[in-house]
Amino acid sequence: MNIFPxxxxxxxKAVRLLKGEYDKMTVYSENPVEIAWDFEKCGAEYIHIVDxxxxxxxxxxxLSTIENIIKNTKLxxxxxxxxxxxxxxxxYISIGVNRVILGTAAVKDEEFLKAAVSKYDEKIAVGVDIxxxxxxxxxxxxxxxxxxxxxxxxxxxxGVTTLICTDISKDGAMQGTNHELYKELSEKFxxxxxASGGVSSIDDVKRLRTxxxxxxxxGKAYYxxxxxxxxxxxxxx
Numbered sequence: 001m002n003i004f005p006x007x008x009x010x011x012x013k014a015v016r017l018l019k020g021e022y023d024k025m026t027v028y029s030e031n032p033v034e035i036a037w038d039f040e041k042c043g044a045e046y047i048h049i050v051d052x053x054x055x056x057x058x059x060x061x062x063l064s065t066i067e068n069i070i071k072n073t074k075l076x077x078x079x080x081x082x083x084x085x086x087x088x089x090x091x092y093i094s095i096g097v098n099r100v101i102l103g104t105a106a107v108k109d110e111e112f113l114k115a116a117v118s119k120y121d122e123k124i125a126v127g128v129d130i131x132x133x134x135x136x137x138x139x140x141x142x143x144x145x146x147x148x149x150x151x152x153x154x155x156x157x158x159g160v161t162t163l164i165c166t167d168i169s170k171d172g173a174m175q176g177t178n179h180e181l182y183k184e185l186s187e188k189f190x191x192x193x194x195a196s197g198g199v200s201s202i203d204d205v206k207r208l209r210t211x212x213x214x215x216x217x218x219g220k221a222y223y224x225x226x227x228x229x230x231x232x233x234x235x236x237x
Contacts, residue, residue, distance in 0.1 A: 002214060003046065003216055004048040004216065004218070005039045006050070006218065006222075007035055007036065009050065009053070009081075010062075012032070013032070014031075014032040015027050015028060016220050038229075039229065040073050040074065043233045046078070046215070048078050049079045050080050054088075059082070059088070060091055063092075067096070077097050077098050081101075083100055086116065093120060100120070100123060101126070101127045102116065104138055107137050121159075124161075126162070130148045130181070134148065135147075156191055162191060163189070163193055165182065167197045168197065179207050182213055185213075193214055194217060195208050199219075199221060202235055204216075205232045
């Protein structure tokens with residue numbers, strides 16, 4: 001299992017939200033590149049980046065910061081946050097992003113998703129944000145008509161290779177992750193499943209590793225020191 005330490009960007013700073021709420025934001029660093037360096041120092045090979053401003057606007061306000069991280073590290077970089085046009089996908093791929101994550105757009109715009117997968121194949125991932133068993137959209141503010149498993153099946157049929165699945169109720173709450181959900185997902189689907197939301201202890205990492213899933217995202221637990229990133233990466237292997 002691969003560990004994806006996470007940086008959420010807002011106004012070129014590294015921040016964290018609680019359950020996706022912008023009024024519950026903590027700024028952790030004015031220099032996200034330094035955090036990415038620390039990820040590397042701890043043995044990380046991957047990084048998960050979300051542009052929180054992009055999530056609102058559909059644009060790329062933190063593009064230069066992301067490019068700096070790519071230029072100054074060797075990390076495999078995946079980026080999400082409001083990506084809803086091929087122009088933005090192209091922009092991210094052109095600066096060296098390894099994988100682009102589509103969220104609301106994958107739910108609302110099937111033609112765009114198909115076009116992105118057709119053009120970039122495994123460089124396209126889909127973020128599945130789950131609220132009360134349904135896929136949530138628009139920054140987690142609305143529930144779509146898709147149940148979690150119906151949507152995942154649809155993604156698999158459309159040729160999506162990687163899903164990043166977030167249990168919103170667990171995100172940033174430091175109360176553990178939803179192991180049952182990830183177990184079911186890994187058993188039902190052939191895609192690469194990444195667990196996101198609530199990975200808050202080494203025990204969580206150990207339990208997720210037994211599920212044979214592709215990856216786990218560590219966010220708040222890194223910033224608060226609840227998880228030693230170096231240890232988590234070793235345990236995940």
